[in-house]
Amino acid sequence: MEFTAVAEGFRSGLVAIVGRPNVGKSTLLNTLVGEKVAITTPIAQTTRRVIRGIVTTPSAQIVFVDTPGIHKAKSLLGRRLNDAAQAQSVGVDVLVFVVDGNTGIGTGDEWVATNVVASHKGPKIAVINKTDKFSKDAQLPKIAQVSELASFDAIIPISARRGKQVDDVLKAIITHLPEGPLLYDPDDYTDQTINELIGEVIREKAMHGMREEVPHSIAVEVEDILPGNKRDVQVVHATILVERDSQKGIIIGNRGANLSNIGRAARPEIEDILGSRVYLDLRVKLFAQWQSDPKKLGQLGL
Ligand SMILES: Nc1nc2c(ncn2[C@@H]2O[C@H](COP(=O)(O)OP(=O)(O)OP(=O)(O)O)[C@@H](O)[C@H]2O)c(=O)[nH]1
Ligand SMILES: [Mg+2]
Numbered sequence: 001m002e003f004t005a006v007a008e009g010f011r012s013g014l015v016a017i018v019g020r021p022n023v024g025k026s027t028l029l030n031t032l033v034g035e036k037v038a039i040t041t042p043i044a045q046t047t048r049r050v051i052r053g054i055v056t057t058p059s060a061q062i063v064f065v066d067t068p069g070i071h072k073a074k075s076l077l078g079r080r081l082n083d084a085a086q087a088q089s090v091g092v093d094v095l096v097f098v099v100d101g102n103t104g105i106g107t108g109d110e111w112v113a114t115n116v117v118a119s120h121k122g123p124k125i126a127v128i129n130k131t132d133k134f135s136k137d138a139q140l141p142k143i144a145q146v147s148e149l150a151s152f153d154a155i156i157p158i159s160a161r162r163g164k165q166v167d168d169v170l171k172a173i174i175t176h177l178p179e180g181p182l183l184y185d186p187d188d189y190t191d192q193t194i195n196e197l198i199g200e201v202i203r204e205k206a207m208h209g210m211r212e213e214v215p216h217s218i219a220v221e222v223e224d225i226l227p228g229n230k231r232d233v234q235v236v237h238a239t240i241l242v243e244r245d246s247q248k249g250i251i252i253g254n255r256g257a258n259l260s261n262i263g264r265a266a267r268p269e270i271e272d273i274l275g276s277r278v279y280l281d282l283r284v285k286l287f288a289q290w291q292s293d294p295k296k297l298g299q300l301g302l
Contacts, residue, residue, distance in 0.1 A: 013093030021069025113149035
């Protein structure tokens with residue numbers, strides 16, 4: 001791969017985004033990158049893989065590493081997610097710690113701050129997210145609270161969803177990056193494969209509206225993407241995997257209504273990713289107890 005020469009003083013580096021589940025790490029990543037790199041849902045523990053999102057400006061290239069939310073793990077999958085998140089926060093150039101200003105700062109945030117953030121030697125930026133949900137007056141006490149958790153170089157209240165103050169986060173990061181070359185092609189915005197991106201879109205739609213353990217029991221495998229019979233149509237074969245037989249019916253829904261809703265919601269986004277029309281062949285299969293089976297987790301790349 002050949003990169004264009006960069007200007008003198010160009011900066012680059014790795015920036016991990018950490019925090020407890022559901023605070024808006026992946027939403028922040030998407031807003032920073034300006035593309036849907038990571039799926040987001042109102043359900044905790046949505047992110048399961050360490051995902052990179054790349055931002056290239058004339059003066060810097062920032063490689064963001066979105067991580068699974070760190071939580072009290074109840075399954076083998078949960079423990080692996082925590083391990084992955086913690087491993088990814090080591091050795092990065094800048095650490096971004098996200099808290100949810102709407103729910104407030106609690107023991108989960110304190111745990112991440114003490115055990116992951118405080119041990120990071122380099123620059124640390126705290127982000128208090130979801131400012132669209134609380135008043136400006138409420139910001140100052142929250143900033144004071146966060147400043148007690150670790151020694152941050154900056155504490156920035158933002159709304160990741162509305163894109164408010166997200167530029168300030170980017171600016172603060174760039175000032176703390178070391179000088180360095182391009183790490184990725186400037187046109188790249190993620191390290192995920194097309195199949196991974198499509199699988200995640202389907203998982204997001206399948207998780208939608210699911211309750212209790214069901215969303216966490218969903219995994220998606222994209223088997224293949226083939227040219228269709230008609231011009232400009234590609235056929236995507238994908239399978240939604242569930243942990244229990246009873247969950248198959250929940251995903252499929254009454255006369256297949258839920259499964260077709262999932263397909264209907266996913267298709268336009270898959271068409272965007274592939275840049276063509278798409279026929280989505282979506283199936284549901286039992287993959288018994290995959291969350292606690294090391295071999296099955298391995299097969300899913302988790
Ligand atoms: N109101 C509001 N909601 C937000 C904001 N940012 C994220 N959210 C919502 O918060 C929920 C969780 O967002 P995610 O980005 O999936 O959170 P996450 O930290 O990546 O969660 P995990 O992957 O589970 O660790 C979603 O419903 C988002 O739409 C924000 O700025 N304002
Ligand atoms: Mg996430």
